[in-house]
Amino acid sequence: MEYQKGFEYPGYFSQCYTVYTGSAADTTSNKKFSITLQTDFDPTSKDDNPFASFPTAIETTYFWIGGNLSQRDEFDFWPIDLITLIASIFLVIILQNMLIAFMGGVYAIAQTKSRQTLLRHRRL
Secondary structure, eight states, X not given: OOOOOSTTOGGGSOBXXXXXXXXXXXXXXXXXXXXXXXXXXXXXXXXXXXXXXXXXXXXXXXXXXXXXXXXGGGBXXXXXXXXXXXXXXXXXXXXHHHHHHHHHHXXXXXXXXXXXXXXXXXHO
């Protein structure tokens, strides 16, 4: 049986590696060094890929609200960009609806209590 390559196996799709090159100088001997740094990204590690396990994926999705889209740019895979966009939109809509429902419930409770207070003061 052949398995589909997808989100369950993040190592199967390509990643964007960042390479930094430059030069450094030793101030005591005035020697110049050529330096090349490349990212070392392990898609199966929770430290590098917050989507490697379900609990960290939920936490990372929560932090999308604040604009922290960590590690999304490490993958060169268009479905990740699509899911990020869709999830960000739905996450905001769901949270706004929860806020509206909460405020509607608070308003209804305040209205009931004010009506009870009004009737209590009329009686006096």
